[in-house]
Amino acid sequence: MDEKHFIPVARLDDIPTGTKKVVEVNGTEIVLCHTKDRIFAVHNLCSHAHEKLEDGRLRNCWISCPVHGARFNLETGEAMNPPATMPINTYEVRIVGDSVEIAV
Ligand code: FES
Numbered sequence: 001m002d003e004k005h006f007i008p009v010a011r012l013d014d015i016p017t018g019t020k021k022v023v024e025v026n027g028t029e030i031v032l033c034h035t036k037d038r039i040f041a042v043h044n045l046c047s048h049a050h051e052k053l054e055d056g057r058l059r060n061c062w063i064s065c066p067v068h069g070a071r072f073n074l075e076t077g078e079a080m081n082p083p084a085t086m087p088i089n090t091y092e093v094r095i096v097g098d099s100v101e102i103a104v
Pocket residue numbers: 046047048049050051065066067068069070082083084
């Protein structure tokens with residue numbers, strides 16, 4: 001069976017609600033996004049012109065690219081408006097005690 005492997009990437013205290021934190025996992029930069037609802041994890045790379053998303057605006061269910069304004073659904077990675085059309089990678093998140101873990 002193909003079991004998911006979760007690895008700890010941050011402490012919950014490091015990412016207060018409304019903030020983001022960039023972590024690196026196996027050479028891939030991932031942005032942890034703590035919205036009002038929960039913590040999401042997405043690839044720190046816009047699918048349009050490959051700019052970093054870490055300084056983008058964060059809302060409950062999306063992050064926007066700071067360069068040309070494309071928005072991405074934090075849950076599915078889907079591009080919500082142009083100029084991006086391709087999705088970004090998203091990662092499953094779980095909280096274990098004070099530890100934020102993501103599935104790789
Ligand atoms: S680089 Fe992100 S929308 Fe263009």
